[in-house]
Structures are given as C-alpha cells and as structure tokens.
C-alpha cells in the first residue's frame with residue numbers, strides 16, 4: 602500500500618496528476634459495441650448522442666481471431682468520430698490474456714487523449730489495479746496525455762468480491778465498479794446459466810396455511826444479485842467512486858431488464874450496461890429520477906432551510922437524514938438536466954405543479 606502522503610503523486614515522471622475526486626459525469630448507460638464489427642461501428646455516430654457512455658469492447662463477446670480487428674477498429678472510431686460530450690470508454694482484455702498488454706500500449710498511445718475510462722475485467726484484488734495504474738502512468742507520460750485516464754473494475758470473480766473494498770480504494774484512478782453477473786456466476790459455481798436477472802428456482806415459499814395446511818402456497822422469487830450488489834455499492838460509496846449494474850443478457854425481456862436496472866438504481870447504482878440499442882432507453886428511464894421524485898426532493902429541501910430540525914410535509918416527518926436523501930436526488934437531477942434538455946423541461950414542469 603502506498604502511504605497516504607504519496608497517494609496522489611503521479612506514478613511516472615511526466616504523467617498527469619491523479620484526480621482527487623471522481624468527476625460525476627452522467628453515465629446512466631454504458632453502451633457496449635464491438636469496434637471490429639463494421640455494421641456496429643458504422644452506427645456509432647447515430648448512437649453516440651443518445652448515450653452517456655460509449656464503450657468499445659475488446660474482451661468477451663469478441664472472438665479470439667477478431668481481437669486485433671476490435672482494437673484497431675476502436676482506434677479508427679475514436680479518431681474519426683466527434684463524440685461531443687459523450688464519454689468514450691473501452692473494456693480491455695483480462696490481465697492474464699495474450700491481448701491486454703497490447704490493448705493498453707496501443708490505446709493509450711494512439712487515442713489516450715480521447716479515452717475517459719478503461720474498464721478492467723476480472724479484477725481480483727488491489728494488485729491488479731496497481732499494475733494497470735503504474736503502466737497507465739508510464740504510457741500517459743510517453744504519449745504526453747494531459748489528464749489521467751480513469752479505471753473501472755468489473756466485479757466478476759469470487760476473489761474479487763472478497764476483496765471489493767481494497768479494489769475500490771486501490772488508486773485515485775478508480776472511477777467505479779460494475780457487477781459482472783455472468784462471469785461471477787461461473788466463478789462461484791452458481792447454477793444459473795443466465796446473464797444477470799433472477800431465476801425461478803431461487804425463491805422463498807409461503808408457510809403452510811389453510812384448514813389442514815394444504816392450501817396452495819405462494820412463492821416469491823428472490824434476487825440472486827442482491828448481496829453482491831449491496832456490498833459493491835457500500836465499497837464504492839465508502840471510497841467515493843461510482844457503482845453500476847452490469848449486463849442483462851435477455852435482450853427480448855425488456856420488462857425484467859427494467860426491473861433489474863431499477864433495483865440497482867434504488868440500491869445506489871448510477872447506471873448499467875446496454876448491450877443492445879433496445880436497452881438504451883430502458884437505462885435512461887430507470888437511472889433518471891422521476892420528475893415527481895425530483896419535485897418532492899426539492900420541496901423537502903426548500904422546507905428544511907439549513908437542514909436541521911424536523912418538519913412535517915404531507916403527513917411525513919422530515920429531518921436531517923431525509924434532507925440528505927433529497928439532496929442526493931436533486932443533485933443527480935441537476936447533473937442529468939445539464940446534459941439532457943428533455944429531462945430539464947420535465948423536472949421544471951413537475952416543480953410548477
């Protein structure tokens with residue numbers, strides 16, 4: 602572990618100074634595309650303005666013989682496209698793969714000034730982040746990059762979950778963590794073959810009831826991911842970085858996708874991955890607080906003055922804690938409204954009601 606005194610020193614001579622606070626930029630959906638797939642890459646100029654984050658994926662879902670095409674495709678897209686204020690991220694290959702080193706060498710030297718965040722898969726502990734941290738500093742110095750590229754970890758191994766707190770605090774570059782339910786299920790030897798979401802077998806059953814205890818008993822499906830997500834949210838909040846739900850693989854089941862995303866939103870996540878264009882609008886809807894909730898939050902903030910004491914609003918007690926809850930909602934709304942004029946108008950209209 603670096604001494605707290607040295608934590609914010611660049612890790613290579615000539616590298617930019619680390620950030621002291623993770624900038625909060627809207628990232629309701631991290632939209633995955635395969636930069637080596639010409640059809641998908643051609644859609645980037647149209648998709649970019651509709652998403653908060655565009656991510657060129659180099660890892661899983663890109664076949665081994667297409668890894669180099671994906672890497673060079675991302676360089677091409679980044680150089681050719683003006684993304685405006687949409688962030689550009691990449692997911693590199695895992696650190697034990699034959700491709701990760703070249704991913705970092707190529708991307709930082711060729712398009713490091715355009716990349717906001719590098720997503721690192723299968724992070725197991727702080728040592729993985731330390732490795733990427735130092736290498737990025739060396740490459741940033743070599744390429745003359747002026748602002749540090751941030752790092753995002755995927756939580757998708759049992760060891761990673763066991764070490765999530767140290768991962769979250771491993772470097773000032775840490776921007777956030779996403780839950781990776783597919784690899785995590787495999788790593789834990791869970792018996793689901795789905796990418797995220799629930800499972801009909803993971804349930805609790807109502808107690809026996811009726812005259813002889815034989816009445817039909819309701820079952821309630823439970824959330825397989827609740828424990829990990831909650832633990833990840835706490836680790837992120839404790840270290841001032843951002844938590845995300847990851848992929849939902851049943852593209853056709855837009856209802857269950859929305860439910861899973863909403864659980865994550867309510868629990869503290871700021872966004873989720875969109876794997877297909879149909880998931881973009883779902884993430885946008887879910888990870889933007891509703892106009893009614895924003896109007897309520899502002900009403901409480903106004904009524905609470907300096908935030909101390911207690912007041913009643915519409916029969917509900919408000920005090921310092923609810924004031925802080927409402928500030929979370931209002932601050933998120935302000936950040937999203939600054940990026941999204943439609944949302945800004947919806948929030949303004951709801952406040953007038």
Ligand SMILES: CCC(=O)SCCNC(=O)CCNC(=O)[C@H](O)C(C)(C)COP(=O)(O)OP(=O)(O)OC[C@H]1O[C@@H](n2cnc3c(N)ncnc32)[C@H](O)[C@@H]1OP(=O)(O)O
Nearest residue numbers: 633634640641644658661662783784796848875876877878
């Ligand atoms: C499991 C753990 C993980 O690691 S998840 C992250 C890794 N996986 C990914 O990144 C998957 C990304 N998504 C995809 O590859 C595709 O969406 C998959 C799921 C294969 C479905 O593709 P396909 O069968 O073409 O769907 P479709 O016919 O409904 O597509 C309609 C048009 O939309 C396009 N499209 C599809 N996905 C994207 C995308 N992510 N970004 C941009 N465009 C996309 C398709 O190319 C298709 O275009 P067109 O109408 O034929 O011109």
Ligand SMILES: O=CC(=O)O
Nearest residue numbers: 757781782783784
């Ligand atoms: O990479 C994501 C996952 O779920 O695995």
Ligand SMILES: [Mg+2]
Nearest residue numbers: 661757781784
């Ligand atoms: Mg994975």
